[in-house]
Amino acid sequence: MPDIRIHRDHTLGLAKARKVAWSWAEMAEQKFDMECSVLEGETSDTVEFTRTGVNGSLTVAADHFDLHAKLGFLLGAFSKTIERQIEQNLDELLGAAAASNDTQNDPKNGTKAAGAAKPVARKK
Template sequence: MADINLIQEHKLAPQQAREAAQQVADKLAEQFELDCRWDGDVLRFERSGVNGSLTLRPNQAQLQIALGFLFSAFSAQIEAKVAAKMRQVFVP
């Protein structure tokens, strides 16, 4: 199992940060057919072989993804794409 842990600093207001997090989740859901749901300030997502969360804190978004065996072979590519998307939406 491979894990991806990313922290993205931001200067967004809470609602803007939530909208940015939703954009990241929408992209992940589209690419990996994930189910996403909000639990307070934590966006949780999962499917067979992938689960994780995107936690919003003041001035910071923390993404944690656990990849199962089949997805772990692509962990470097997944991490690069997700990191780029997080930079794009959290640092306008």
């Protein structure tokens, strides 16, 4: 079975990284018909995801994301395409969060961070 491993460092902190992970899980459920569950921990969270032909996890920490996915035989033929799509989706979410973080922390902006929304992807 082909494996996909993606590591991304970030400077968001755990609270903001959780929001990114929840957004990623919501997108995976809606766009790719994944079943996702979020397991919250003190220093990191794990988003477990599965559907026919793929299963894996996204570990969320205060300073990095680690995604590991195992693809079944049929999806294995598309592993590079799938990996690029996951990287693109994750990078877009991280980029938006980093930009939002920069804007919210800018004293000239005068705005404060909004409270966290409850994620759609929950422990099932």
